[in-house]
Amino acid sequence: MDKKTRQRLEKAGFVVTDTKDFLGLTEEEDRLIRARVALAQAVRELRKRRHITQAQLAKAMRSTQARVAKIEAGSPEVSVDLMIRAMFALGTSLEDLGEVFQSA
Amino acid sequence: MDKKTRQRLEKAGFVVTDTKDFLGLTEEEDRLIRARVALAQAVRELRKRRHITQAQLAKAMRSTQARVAKIEAGSPEVSVDLMIRAMFALGTSLEDLGEVFQSA
DNA sequence: TTGACTTATGCCGAAAAGGGCATAAACTCT
DNA sequence: AGAGTTTATGCCCTTTTCGGCATAAGTCAA
Numbered sequence: 001m002d003k004k005t006r007q008r009l010e011k012a013g014f015v016v017t018d019t020k021d022f023l024g025l026t027e028e029e030d031r032l033i034r035a036r037v038a039l040a041q042a043v044r045e046l047r048k049r050r051h052i053t054q055a056q057l058a059k060a061m062r063s064t065q066a067r068v069a070k071i072e073a074g075s076p077e078v079s080v081d082l083m084i085r086a087m088f089a090l091g092t093s094l095e096d097l098g099e100v101f102q103s104a
Numbered sequence: 105m106d107k108k109t110r111q112r113l114e115k116a117g118f119v120v121t122d123t124k125d126f127l128g129l130t131e132e133e134d135r136l137i138r139a140r141v142a143l144a145q146a147v148r149e150l151r152k153r154r155h156i157t158q159a160q161l162a163k164a165m166r167s168t169q170a171r172v173a174k175i176e177a178g179s180p181e182v183s184v185d186l187m188i189r190a191m192f193a194l195g196t197s198l199e200d201l202g203e204v205f206q207s208a
Numbered sequence: 209t210t211g212a213c214t215t216a217t218g219c220c221g222a223a224a225a226g227g228g229c230a231t232a233a234a235c236t237c238t
Numbered sequence: 239a240g241a242g243t244t245t246a247t248g249c250c251c252t253t254t255t256c257g258g259c260a261t262a263a264g265t266c267a268a
Contacts, residue, residue, distance in 0.1 A: 035188065079184070094138065170215095
């Protein structure tokens with residue numbers, strides 16, 4: 001949201017905030033969630049770029065299609081470990097994995 | 105190990121390899137382990153730089169001293185999630201976290 | 209050396225995360 | 239529209255990971 005829009009909204013009586021403040025997250029929780037969301041997106045984008053289905057990725061990482069769907073959805077019931085395994089199964093280097101966190 | 109040393113050893117009949125090949129790890133497994141080791145080291149170094157004990161870090165991240173010891177030991181029974189929580193509790197940014205992976 | 213402090217290891221029961229499976233929902237192509 | 243494919247959800251049971259706790263082992267200063 002740009003500054004002008006924000007000022008216009010605030011003038012109109014709205015309270016403009018971000019998800020972290022709105023949900024009352026600590027800085028640590030916020031970072032963890034941002035990292036998870038970034039990983040989820042990265043997995044989906046990379047998988048699509050490779051032109052493979054969730055089922056194929058699942059096989060490559062010895063998991064299931066259902067799990068991959070949950071990974072990409074950023075479901076809280078999947079661990080960062082599993083997300084990273086997905087990234088590696090897609091051929092991601094440690095270098096590129098690092099960038100995913102940095103872009104979060 | 106530098107090239108000269110390696111050649112000397114091979115001439116003497118030794119087989120020089122790395123842990124990945126020796127243990128027969130896949131590329132994915134190797135990357136995951138390297139990432140975990142790098143995280144473990146990063147937690148310990150950062151904690152020491154902050155001059156706090158394992159117990160203090162444990163409290164900050166709502167875990168236990170025993171867990172922190174296992175994190176720093178790179179124990180397979182601790183998840184990457186927990187390691188990352190430790191890094192964040194130590195004040196690490198997403199930017200810096202990314203670098204930890206890249207240096208692995 | 210002994211006593212405080214810190215770190216390492218092991219065990220337990222509880223909670224989280226995983227795979228397997230079924231099936232619903234969404235999307236594609238003819 | 240309907241069949242085929244891909245993705246999303248939910249449930250169950252098993253495995254993994256967790257905190258809590260006790261205690262061993264290591265460190266260091268008095």
